[in-house]
Amino acid sequence: MDDDRQFTNRCACGWEISGSEDEVVDATIEHGRRIHNMEATRDQVVAALHAPPVVDDAADAKAG
């Protein structure tokens, strides 16, 4: 089941990649190294892909 999951990763610069976890991780590491001089590890990218969603505090305040 997990092998079928699709992931998407976006860069603040506008670059975006979708695919399997391996595809997204590899492309993210390559994009970071080539375009932004970043040396991200596989674990760092995987952790970001599985991180909980960002909570919009402003939206929550309005809703609350």
Place this chain on the structure above:
Amino acid sequence: MFAAGGPASTGPGAVDCGYDGAVSRTPAGWDVDSPVQAEVFVVWLDGDQLQLTGPDGPQPWILQLGSVEHPVEVVDRIVRDVVGPPILVHSTSWRRDRDAVILSFVVVIDRELVGDMASLPIGRAELARSEATAAPRAIATGAVVEHGLRHLAWLAKDDPVVAAELPAGWQPILADYVPEPFRNLG
């Protein structure tokens, strides 16, 4: 720099909301986070109009700078690898932003390197002026670019290497900019 989209809503317990399954939730957030970062403005001359471009289009191009890396060498290397050989690479200002020290660079490239990178004409802008003992309260990107080109105008008159390297057509364009040395913008 990267904002992770996480797994699509196709697994157990996922709710089919009818959206594109490839993007399932708010990005978690990933960004260039080094304490010193480079902000690159790639500039080229289109006739008598300066244009801003880069691999991300005309927006500032952010680079991570390691603690043992020389900022100019990093900018030159990355621009060379991604865009092609630059004509000039110059740091033009610094400021505090993004929880880091941001070094702004103006990079001059030949128009032949622009290819399909999106460009935007550079307009004039007011500078972000410091107070007597404090940084400006807000600094717009246009102000950073304006100062960068004023710095380049200063170099074009003061630095014989810059004067020699600038392609024909640049000097009269830069003559419209008030020359300014490198400085702290905030």
